[in-house]
Amino acid sequence: MRILALVHNHPDLQPGGTEVVARGLFRAMRDGGTGVDGLFLAAVTEHLREERPGTLLQAAPGGRPDEALLWLPHFDRFFLSQPDTHGLAMTLGPLVTDLRPDIVHLHHPLQFGVETMALLRRLMPRGARLVVTLHDYFALCAREGQLLRTDGRLCAGPSPDACRRCLPERSAADHALRRLSLRDAFADADALIAPSIFLRDRFVAAGWDASRITVLPNAVAGGSPPAPHRPLGEGAGAQSGRRDRFAFLGHINRFKGPLVALAASARLSAAGVAHALSLHGGTAYQPDAFLAEFRAALAAAPAARHHGTYDAAELPRRIAAADWVVVPSIWYENAPLVVLEAFRHRRPVICGDAGGMAELVRDGVDGLHAPIGDPEGWAEVMARAASEPGLWDRLVAGIRPPPGLDDMAAAHLDFYRRLLRRSSSRARAPAAAVA
Template sequence: MRILYLIHQFFPEYPTGTERFTLDLATAMQRAGHCVRVLAWSAGKFPFSREEHGVLLRDYSYQGVAVTAFRPKQERPHFDFHMENDAGLSRLAQDMLPDRYDFIHVSHLMRTAPFVLSAIENRISYLVTLTDYYALCYHATLRNLRHELCAGPKAGKACAKDCRLPWMPDGYLTRRISSAGMILSKAARITTPSRYLAQTVRGEFPDLEIEVIRYGISMGGSQRQRKRYSKKSPITFAYLGALIPAKGVHVLIKAFRKLRDPKCRLKIYGIAELRDYFLDLLGLAHGDCRIAFCGPYESRPQLYRILDSVDATCVPSIWPDNYPLVIMEAQARSVPVIGSRIGAIPEAIEDGVNGFLCKPDDPQALYQVMNRIVDNPQLLSAVKRAIPAIRTVEEEAVEFESLYYDMLKKSPIPAKEAVL
């Protein structure tokens, strides 16, 4: 099969969850003998090599997977928000898509809608995997401008009431939801890794059929951490992910600073995407030498080395997070996770059995869980034993491959010889 993976951003510029899901799946499909390419927007941190239809392009390989990075030379204002066509990208899509691919797997709709709309026009089948709420919410987090959790767009009416920005013309947000609904309704298949996200999207678009396919992890020879704990074991907590408000890193720092044990540590790994927020985090941590900002990580071997050096990971999200991949990565290494009781996180963690849950956006609640562990590190030994075997990316790929073949059988037109 000839598969195009379409995503809003990719390695090496962006090494977060949706990007890792796409890389792992593309790699697995390539190993299975399929021809794959990733098409991704780029921030331009690396030089582009050519231009077509007013779109800057760069071809490269990442861990053996072929990638084409794109960025409009004259990018429209607020490009990240739009779910509509773009003249240059539409012309590029008309050149790139017809006859080259059997189908498209859309890993994210941000910045990629013009390619999906071109696929619809050219009757090219596509599958959409929803990894967050972008189809419903331009924030992708279901939190409004007052930082309150949102019950859904209500055909764009709730968006217009609570999330309209000054530059948005009348009807913009209702048109955006309508466009998202049309794109999803024309997809050959829709998948998501969590029941929670499937239910949330169906709350807005009740006629959609959404299949839950859990993430798989590329184990890469990973072995479970076998550390055992005594009453006096020092504890190192870690955060691994994007340093953005929705992930609740500020909540974690506030909770950790309540701990009185001088031997405990907090290591924070991730990309500082928002300068002002990162400065706020530095301010919250100032004066506590137990807290270390360790920068980003990129590869799974590097991630597993980090996990081997810590005792528990924290996922303190304050938005309804959709089955964070880092939970499975930690569990694959037998590292217990402390997560917020919100979104799909409880689908991966059974409180007090294979991990810990606490109230979201509540430093005191998170502190109480962390303090229990610091006071009784032996709790971790019991939790580690209860962490089940983790699903592999090969198992995940088998499910997707089955969907792909089913899509080919129902494809409206056969693809011709591909040029990848």
């Protein structure tokens, strides 16, 4: 089977969740002895890679011959549109002709644009199938796919009035055109994948066809042994049995909720609750206003410390230094990888009480739910986690090992094969009828 996988950005340049999952899935299929050939193509902009005049395709980091970068500097984020369709066609045309993929898997329309689906459909060999994964809510929400209103409240889904309130600078016609054009563009795909039931249901509630969306969960790389439950001799509660060390892991931005975690930590310190909050992650590309808020919140939380950026190799050690992994995101999330990483290393998770994160974390079984965006509610849950005897051990015992990338690759390959068999059956049907 030949697979062309496309995603915005390369994880070695920007390790976002979608990029990490897309590349990990491709490598598991490509390197797992499954007979898969293909190419992993990542779109990049001037923010991540310097432009080389006259060159759209570039070598990807690491020098792998089956990974490449595609220079796409122009993009309309409201309509998810790529205006340089001529340059895209001139590049993708020869590439698709040479590769002759059986499956083209688009992991996100960002940078590529929704027009690329129709373009790929024209370029693909007869019988090839186009698959698109809905990694987030971008196709539903023009505010960066957050489904989050300007007043901070969660949004159940798009509607003409709600969308105009969030983006009043856009006309009603723009909002209507966006909804209709995106739904029509995704109709060019043979199948859609959702990593969570919650995400699938949001799209169905917005009028998308449920029969076209298959839920295939995300996974994390395996291989390293589980972290010990607690490094001996570390932390104020090592001898007392308290489990009072909390870790935030991920990019530091407003939507991931570090301000909620810091405000909760400040409340715990004011109430005399012993604990430690470690924040791991960088602050790249964040607006000055948010960075000022973050610094002020950090200064107001004496038990908190920001440890800065980290790479994948450091993740096990940083998780091992904590008792709890916190996911205080103020939006629904979809299927955050940090939850799966925490479970792989035997750490219970405290997360918001809605969305894909709440779907992954079973309240009272392998983690705890806290009210989204509510620092006081978060402080109550964290105080319970730090002080309730036996709670941590009970939740650790309830953790199920998350799926690995090999499992994810096997599920996707089975899904691809079923799509190709359906295509083959349809192609034979007219001849059979004549006979």
